[in-house]
Amino acid sequence: MTVRIKICGFTRPEDALVAANLGADAIGLVFYDKSPRHVTIAQAQAIIAALPPFVSVVALFVNASREEVEQVLAQCAIDVLQFHGEESPAFCRSFQRPYLKAVRVQPGTDLQTLAAQYHDARGLLTDAFVEGAHGGTGKTFDWTLIPPQLSLPLILSGGLDEHNVVDAVARVSPAAVDVSSGVESGKGIKSPQRMASFIAAVRAVQKDISKKPGF
Ligand SMILES: O=C(O)c1ccccc1N[C@@H]1O[C@H](COP(=O)(O)O)[C@@H](O)[C@H]1O
Numbered sequence: 001m002t003v004r005i006k007i008c009g010f011t012r013p014e015d016a017l018v019a020a021n022l023g024a025d026a027i028g029l030v031f032y033d034k035s036p037r038h039v040t041i042a043q044a045q046a047i048i049a050a051l052p053p054f055v056s057v058v059a060l061f062v063n064a065s066r067e068e069v070e071q072v073l074a075q076c077a078i079d080v081l082q083f084h085g086e087e088s089p090a091f092c093r094s095f096q097r098p099y100l101k102a103v104r105v106q107p108g109t110d111l112q113t114l115a116a117q118y119h120d121a122r123g124l125l126t127d128a129f130v131e132g133a134h135g136g137t138g139k140t141f142d143w144t145l146i147p148p149q150l151s152l153p154l155i156l157s158g159g160l161d162e163h164n165v166v167d168a169v170a171r172v173s174p175a176a177v178d179v180s181s182g183v184e185s186g187k188g189i190k191s192p193q194r195m196a197s198f199i200a201a202v203r204a205v206q207k208d209i210s211k212k213p214g215f
Pocket residue numbers: 008009028030032035036037060062084125127134135136137138139157158159160178179180181182
């Protein structure tokens with residue numbers, strides 16, 4: 001199975017275009033004003049306008065109000081919503097759009113129960129739990145906390161980079177990976193070299209896995 005790649009936290013159209021041309025399946029825009037990667041609606045529109053067809057645009061929110069989400073949806077061509085806060089299942093599904101629910105994983109996090117609660121999500125996105133932060137921290141978590149069989153597609157994130165993503169994909173077999181800090185040269189500035197190395201690493205490990213007997 002193809003491991004999908006999402007790169008998150010773009011602030012500049014030129015970086016998003018490079019990601020798309022390198023083969024990223026989705027790009028993420030952060031609508032959370034406490035993030036150093038936060039974009040305005042005008043910035044988001046410019047980034048989206050730079051993209052070629054068939055690259056999904058994901059809008060990330062952290063405990064935003066209904067009005068904030070609706071305003072973004074009304075003004076930007078968004079394909080998927082990503083909720084990174086304490087949004088309820090009812091709130092997430094109320095926009096009639098595909099959505100991802102992000103979960104910050106620590107010992108005791110019951111991913112099976114969360115997958116059942118957000119059963120209509122397109123995927124459960126697992127990120128590291130870091131006290132006082134909602135994501136984008138560049139920290140990994142203990143991947144053995146992920147149960148082998150989840151009822152939702154797993155999107156692995158949290159501290160991934162070009163060096164650890166091979167091990168991550170081989171161990172966890174996620175449906176997709178999501179990266180932000182790990183492909184940056186500065187907050188919100190994506191490095192073409194790091195994005196290229198990250199995408200090449202995912203494609204290489206995927207090829208290796210598909211060569212294994214029984215695959
Ligand atoms: O990118 C951010 O600034 C951010 C802020 C608040 C919530 C989530 C955020 N980003 C998401 O966090 C994960 C992990 O990011 P990283 O690779 O460890 O930097 C990823 O899903 C980002 O989309």
